[in-house]
Amino acid sequence: MNRTWTSGAIELLEHAAGHLKLESAFDKRIAFISIDNAVEISVKTYLSLPKQFFGKDRPSRKEVDEAFNSFVTHVELLYKYAGNKLVGIDPGDIEHYHRVRNTLYHDGTGLAVDQQYIEAYFAIAKLLLKRLFDFNFESHAGDASLENIITNWNKIEEYLSEIMNLPFMDKGTFKWEDAISKGFLTKDIVQDVTELRQQRNKLVHSKEIDRNSIQGTYANSVRVLDVIGKQFKSIQLQLKKGNYFYDQVDSSLRGTLSRERFFGPPGYGETPEIDMIENPWILTLSKPINIHPSKQRFEAGNFAASKFNITRIQLHSDKALIDLSSFEGQVVNVSGELWEAETGHHFTPVLLTVLSINR
Secondary structure, three states: OOHHHHHHHHHHHHHHHHHHOOOOHHHHHHHHHHHHHHHHHHHHHHHOOOHHHOOOOOOOHHHHHHHOOOHHHHHHHHHHHHHHHOOOOOHHHHHHHHHHHHHHHHHOOOOOOOHHHHHHHHHHHHHHHHHHHOOOOOOOOOOOOHHHHHHHHHHHHHHHHHHHOOOOOOOOOOHHHHHHHOOOOOHHHHHHHHHHHHHHHHHHOOOOOOHHHHHHHHHHHHHHHHHHHHHHHHHHHHHOOEEEEOOOOOEEEEEEEEEOOEEOOOOOOOOOOOOOEEOOEEEEEEEEEEEEOOHHHHHOOOOOOOEEEEEEEEEEOOOOOOOHHHHOOOEEEEEEEEEEOOOOOOOOOEEEEEEEEEO
16 A cells, blocks of 8 residues: 555554653643544545445445534445455544544643553554555554554454454354354354453453553453464364365265274174174265354254264165165265264264265
């Protein structure tokens, strides 16, 4: 992005940083007002950018003109047309700090602004520059600060957005349940994220900043960010494998076909002297795969978990239609419908009803 678009906001943030070094109540007020001005310029500048920056959707000239001097309306327009760029940046936070700025601007004499408020709004201003204009404004804030809590929360929201927008994720009401059922999130992670969101919102909108709360919430944000970051990297590694779905009748797999020996009822190996011996067909896959519930299953209320890194699948076929014995020991291509193990006679987590097989 051409720096011309961001020059006004950058100058205001540099001006704010200069005042912050002086540390007086007056300088803090001026710094906060400059940050707010930078945010306002960033929003209005982006909304006035040429059409190519918006893709298919962009605010009409009429919408921009009607917003006039209403900062809130400009923010609403920004989220309407560029909300996908602003994951993790809460419009309510921007409006809250803008109201604080108005108080300082109109009744500023004798008023003080908390350092944590300044750092938090500074973080939001820098994130807007990064998301809207791909410009990094460097900062040297301390670790345990409201600014860094907001920054960490923003990264957490980015990870969550990536997970929720995977192509086979439910996009409706049950997205959290779907993420848990597929193994992308755990109940503990969701609970941690929920608690951190509450802590973060309480701090951002509080009238007084408690240093102990800042320290505790910051430490929690670091922990949650680390957990969800590792979870996301694990998901990325898993998804590099092939992805399949239950109930699809055209799933095609490749592997080596063999007949294997398992103990059956009554003890399934616990009482080998009396247990039946079963010899199912097993396809050992050439490459491991992941298997997910179909959208139809999920909508029907079946929250079966995804299964990852599957390397062996038990095959089922009607011998009168498809005789697997002629393919024993060979590398074959098999097509059919995947389904979950349901009884003690199923010896792999996933089975496939064979509809066709060839070398």
